[in-house]
Amino acid sequence: MHTYRLIISCPDRTGIVAQITQFIAQHNGWIIEASQHADVGTAWFFMRYEIKADSLTLSLPALREAFLPIADEFDMQWAIHDSAVPKKVILMASRTAHCLADLLHRWQQGTLGCDIQCVISNHELLHETVSFYGIPYHHIPIDPADKTTGLRQVAEQVGEYESDAIVLARYMQIFPPDFCQQYAGKMINIHHSFLPSFMGADPYQQAHTRGVKLIGATCHYVTEALDAGPIIEQDVIRVNHQHDSEAMRDLGSDVERMVLARGLRYHLEDRVLLHGNKTVVFV
Amino acid sequence: MHTYRLIISCPDRTGIVAQITQFIAQHNGWIIEASQHADVGTAWFFMRYEIKADSLTLSLPALREAFLPIADEFDMQWAIHDSAVPKKVILMASRTAHCLADLLHRWQQGTLGCDIQCVISNHELLHETVSFYGIPYHHIPIDPADKTTGLRQVAEQVGEYESDAIVLARYMQIFPPDFCQQYAGKMINIHHSFLPSFMGADPYQQAHTRGVKLIGATCHYVTEALDAGPIIEQDVIRVNHQHDSEAMRDLGSDVERMVLARGLRYHLEDRVLLHGNKTVVFV
């Protein structure tokens, strides 16, 4: 169904919803999905409405124009997204295939509603798989002795596209702070542990050493602080003494791709609203 | 926080939310939790709003009075519940203690917001436990050779209370149709299987015979059709070849009490809306 998605966050007070819904009704809008959250601790308000596009008497630009006064009155951060315009996505990966292959397959099946602009990798390993799907592949090596040069090339390559999401599908390089800031709220990573447990390198080895009985994966926005950005989605799977770190890696890879696919889908459907270093996810 | 809960279901059309929220804003109501659902297949609308009680300029009776014209205009089934008025609950059980003991403990801890009016049982076995909590215990035996007499006495006993919920916490008798109809949408059962699998007697034995790898429990409203009423909540737990039906019973008992406690809490918090033989549960 063709919808417009009205996404709002603002300081909470009486009358916000009334004003918004009155505005929508005034233009004959049919709300088919509505989610709201009032964070009592911070007195902040969050909202996501899906409105049937063809129920409205206004065009999208006119709708945005008409909404401006309300947005100003309530100091809103807001957007109206058109569900008919697929988001543009860059995928990045290193050597590990499972997350990338999973997203490509979902995209091909039409269950991941987005345009994949390209894949960027610091290795050639996944080139053939990506080419099978007819997607451009940029191989930009990262020299361990001089990471800056390679990462600058990556930044340039990313800059040539205008993207709604940059997905680190097991891309094993750390970006400099300015890059993280530039794409804040748009760059999504999958970390192969149940954060905040086992940040940093080789979390499955860490999990094995600690002897945990569940391992997990975390989909989060990338910030300057490594593995510490706002969490979008997490999940876990049971392990036991029979699983060495290699077996955990195998089991965990299924959790990783499920969690990344879910987290990315929430992002693409405008279900994730940032709230400081946390997220409101309307599902 | 003291709130009023506005619960609505009605045929879906444009402008419902606008009218309601305008009404709330008009009376200065602060919405702190809002849930809506538009069922596209049946074109039916469902809503649950929590409004800060002390933000409103009207008393509860006046609020209900003022809302009537809107309710009429949209053919609403509706109610406004006061969170400060605990729901009145009758618990029923037979010999099995775990669900009953769990609810009594939650009630005592104050995490199950309700008044427990009494416990009705066809056995004496749980009398002492119930008395520890200071709750009246009605022992009404059911003679297998003449169930009608006992069940009529149960109906009379239930009728002496005015209850918002009758909870069958492993009460192993089947009620006649007229009793089910009288308390439709108020009588909650826990069935010890993942319905619609294993309806009827001894579901753990059925599960063992079939060799399933997960067993479950289902909290549902009671209707005339045995184990076929609207489902409120379900959950499962993993089993394997080591578990005979007795071991399944032990494992399953934990699922039963969790599922019943969750389902009942949803009911008590006015989160469950009936939709034919299904439910909308706003959590």
Add this chain to the structure above:
Amino acid sequence: MHTYRLIISCPDRTGIVAQITQFIAQHNGWIIEASQHADVGTAWFFMRYEIKADSLTLSLPALREAFLPIADEFDMQWAIHDSAVPKKVILMASRTAHCLADLLHRWQQGTLGCDIQCVISNHELLHETVSFYGIPYHHIPIDPADKTTGLRQVAEQVGEYESDAIVLARYMQIFPPDFCQQYAGKMINIHHSFLPSFMGADPYQQAHTRGVKLIGATCHYVTEALDAGPIIEQDVIRVNHQHDSEAMRDLGSDVERMVLARGLRYHLEDRVLLHGNKTVVFV
């Protein structure tokens, strides 16, 4: 690690394990994984041992020969499998890609230890995907007006390979009884519901109509009785009133491929022992 897997089921009695382990020790075998189960109800014994291949002083044929007297003494059904010999697998699918693509990807990554001999489908739709992996694709149409002819061709095609597993990765045709009998214990199906709920056609529609709060998938051996064979593995995922049958299908597809992949892996690693219409799965 290169191992021999000794798989046994037989009537239970004292001394079985002693005889077997003495036999293994006699030939210097190092047991690295051992699983046993004594089913008390049926007095049947099940065992799976993994023995380091290079610890043994005998060749595999000699080992089998030497074990025969013990097997006879205890009326064993038994086998010794060589972990270095990958099992041979035929995949079958119709139009739905997700299960097939998932297995092909795992196979390519080397995490599904088997040889895929071919894919058989009643449609052309998945041909290109299969060819990307370099696997033969047999398109055998099934004429709805004369299913017998097509299914006989399928039987002939299957018969040309010698296979350890035939995997119905969402193959939407029903095989005749003799075919089911011929490949009993070798033909694995994924059913898109939590059996025994929702057997037969369109389980997601059935689940939606019933209003369940969890949907699931079941991996089982195929028998003559539709969707009633021995269950290998099951799992579920949470749904709610927002999910129509289409959304359930999307969510469920992830459960299906996880459950099929796990179930098939158990089969390939000789972890599944049949016990009447049930399974013992050593994991």
Add this chain to the structure above:
Amino acid sequence: MHTYRLIISCPDRTGIVAQITQFIAQHNGWIIEASQHADVGTAWFFMRYEIKADSLTLSLPALREAFLPIADEFDMQWAIHDSAVPKKVILMASRTAHCLADLLHRWQQGTLGCDIQCVISNHELLHETVSFYGIPYHHIPIDPADKTTGLRQVAEQVGEYESDAIVLARYMQIFPPDFCQQYAGKMINIHHSFLPSFMGADPYQQAHTRGVKLIGATCHYVTEALDAGPIIEQDVIRVNHQHDSEAMRDLGSDVERMVLARGLRYHLEDRVLLHGNKTVVFV
């Protein structure tokens, strides 16, 4: 069923199982449950056998005596436990009731096979509940200004019993190192987070601040290092932006009592074997 449980851990090598099973067969023992694990990384062997008591031709003391030479030969840490002798357990708690009440209820129902010797608490709050079950209650206050005195009294009280397990069912005091050492492998704690995330105080507040999407609980043996001992069991539950730390506490309390009950049951049934700072749990 009356069984003897033979628990062994020792350096791994060829022939261990053969010797043990031959020994058992020699004395006519019927093995009804067998679990083994060979940890390849540390070359250590773990075993748990359940043997039908009445199948053996020896008394338990004679059996232990007869086993000694084998135990010596393989440098075993070992024990033979009699399933008919319930383990003796001390429960400790502070103000929070849910874990304690859960264990008491299971004990009363006979599903937690143990003798509860007493409850020790630094508060009077839970006295009445414990007395209902007819169990001695020792109130030993801990003066925040002088914890040493109170904790010494606790140690003396514990010392008056001979216990197989000391269960910290939300006991909110930290024991001195010598006490932890004295009861190493016997003192079981429930921590209200998914360790190693959120060690120390108020983990639900920490979880809320971090914005995780799952919260959990961990049952572990107590060691000198706070919240860092060998993990026995863990589980998680889903949360979202609607849950403040108080709501997380409510949801989490159900996970805590399930995880503690499972972990304790594993300990009581001799299913947990220590392996450095990790556990092998045979379930």
